[in-house]
Amino acid sequence: MKYTKEHEWLRVEGDLVVVGITEHAATALGDVVFVELPEVETMVAEGDEVVVIESVKAASDILAPLDGEIVEVNQKLVDNPALVNEDPTGSAWFFKLRVDDLSVLDAFMDEDEYNDLIG
Amino acid sequence: MGWGLACLIGAGVIFRRNLGAVLAEDLDYLALHDLHLSLGGKMVPFAGYHMPVQYPAGVMQEHLHCRAAAGLFDVSHMGQVILRPKHSYQAVALALEALMPVDVLGLAEGRQRYGLFTNETGGILDDLMFANRGDHIFVVVNAACKAADIAHMTAHLSQVCEVIPVTDRGLLALQGPQAEAALARLIPDVTAMRFMDVAVLGWQGQDLWISRSGYTGEDGFEISVPASLAEALARALLDQPEVMPIGLGARDSLRLEAGLCLYGHDIDTTTSPVEAGLTWAIQKARRTGGARAGGFPGEARIMAELAEGAxxxxxxxxxxxxxxxxxxxxxxxxxxxxxxxxxxxxxxxxxxxxxxxxxxxxxxxxxxxxxxxxxxxxxxxxxxxxxxxxxxxxxx
CATH class of the missing domain: 2.40.30.110 (Aminomethyltransferase beta-barrel domains)
Incomplete structure (x- = not known):
């Protein structure tokens, strides 16, 4: 598992990168009440706003961590946004991204580095 | 425009921040600060104070618990002020009527009423609660406005009363359908109170100033308690099986569901009481044809809007x-x-x-x-x- 400074986790699954938010992020956001997912087959660039999350406290975005194509989204989150709080690093993944070269993941933080970031 | 997660989390505060509080930097601590920390409260700057925005249960559970049972809120940041007459209660009531389009004189002893300080253009300086406590008027104002409110009252009321900020008491709100049952185990006499009644009732040898009111849409009480006794009272209430602590996050969602205004957001110096749908707070005595019609700041606009709509x-x-x-x-x-x-x-x-x-x-x-x-x-x-x-x- 790799981590971004934007509190996303990235997990390689075959030739795809699965993206979700960390437990720290889910806790900080509070109860999630709305999730808007991108369309599949959308090409995204690193830093694009791809997901809208609304919690009881605020609206926020998940940014695309990498350039790539959205190939699958987790429709379960639209029907049950609370899943983001219940299982942020498991069943509450947001989208799967096809990237050209998986080696770009090496540049992201590992778990220890991420834990240092959130202190 | 959205916010990246890091931006939001990095800021440490997700609840909308009060600009004054951010600029002030040195925030004050209230009587229950240590209790909030021991309960796992997440503290944020709010109106110049460290306040709990939520506890570990989270905004959603806190909100639902308050509607189902009872919730305890620390609202000690709000301003408590005593208006003590120099000559007569009636003179103070009439002077206060010159600051708001509300019937102050007609409020019976032991009763509380909602009020609004208006400005010359008919906007709202603050909304507040005031109570007739026999020999004086007790006022509770919003935290973010309290310095301005105290200055406003001091400037306009000092001829007829002393304006005394109450700085040695905390304020707790116990709200929800089981609030009465929980509080009555400590103070049985609260069961005799009705909505908007006020009473002074003893606990642990000291006086609590209790009103049957709140800002959640639920039955409940607001309790002014000596600061030295605030933690003991809060713990005694939290020991009741119905009661859990509720933060500012759920306070906001509860009042929004109840259709109640948050000052600085839904009402401010540009919104009139009529535009805000608060005409119920303007009693007959202050309207055209009433016993003491007009005579408050912003009269021209407010009276015109009452007659013709906003x-x-x-x-x-x-x-x-x-x-x-x-x-x-x-x-x-x-x-x-x-x-x-x-x-x-x-x-x-x-x-x-x-x-x-x-x-x-x-x-x-x-x-x-x-x-x-x-x-x-x-x-x-x-x-x-x-x-x-x-x-x-x-x-x-």
Whole structure:
């Protein structure tokens, strides 16, 4: 598992990168009440706003961590946004991204580095 | 425009911050600070104080618990002020009537009433509660406005009364359908109180100033307690099986569901009481033809709006779908004409849907009117709705 400074986790699954938010992020956001997912087959660039999350406290975005194509989204989150709080690093993944070269993941933080970031 | 997660989390504070509090930097600690920390409260700057925005249960559970049982809120940041007559109670009541379009003189002893300080242009300086406590008037004002309110009262009322900020007492709110049962185990006499009654009742040898009121739409009590006794009282209430601690986050969603205004958001120096839908707070005695009609700041505008209606009105808004609409969101008629904007919005846990309030032009203010809200460049359908969104349960 790799981590971004934007509190996303990235997990390689075959030739795809699965993206979700960390437990720290889910806790900080509070109860999630709305999730808007991108369309599949959308090409995204690193830093694009791809997901809208609304919690009881605020609206926020998940940014695309990498350039790539959205190939699958987790429709379960639209029907049950609370899943983001219940299982942020498991069943509450947001989208799967096809990237050209998986080696770009090496540049992201590992778990220890991420834990240092959130202190 | 959205915010990246890191931006939001890095800021450490997700609840909307009060600019004054951010600039002030040195925040004050209130009597229950250590208790909040021991309960796992997440502390944020709010109106110049460290305040708990939520506890480990989270905003959603706290909100639902308050509606189902009882919740304890620390509202010690609010301003408590005593107006002690120099000559007569009546003179103070009449002087206070010169600051707000409200019947102060007619309020019976042992009763509390909602009031509004207005300005010369008919806007609202603050909203407040005031109580007739026999030989004096007790006032509770919003935290963010309290310095200005105290200066305002001192400037205008000092001829007739001493304006005494009460700085050695905390303020707790116990709210919810089981609030009475929980509080009555400590103080049995509260069961005799009705909505908006006030009483001085003893606990642990000291006086509590209790009102049967609150700001959640539920039955409940606000309790002014000596600061030295505040933690003991809070712990005694939290020991009751019905009671859990509730933070500012759920306080906001509870009052929004109840259709109640948050000063600085839904009402401010530009909104009149009529536009805000607060005409119920302007009793007959102060209206045209009443015993003490007019004679308050902003009389010209407020009286005209009472007679003819306001150009815009505060309304409830129900977005279709699940996406909340937030403060500042512009509102449009279906033909893309701008008609107003959202002043408070979020998710209503008891309504189980997004809810909001805002101001719209008069022609668009009827319940059922279809409007559109612009969120992130997209138009979301919203419907003008009656308030409250969740029916109130005051014990009248």
């Amino acid at each position: 150009q815009r009105s505060r309304v409830g808004l129900r977005p279709q779908g699940r996406q909340p609409i937030r403060e500042g969101t512009p509102l449009f008629a279906p033909n893309a004409t701008p008609v107003g904007s959202v002043t408070s919005g979020g998710f209503g846990p008891s309504v189980a849907a997004p809810i909001a309030m805002g101001y719209v032009a008069r022609a668009f203010a009827s319940a059922g009117t279809a409007l559109e809200a612009e969120v992130r460049g997209k138009m979301l359908p919203v419907t003008v709705s009656d308030m409250p969104f969740h029916s109130t349960r005051y014990k009248r």
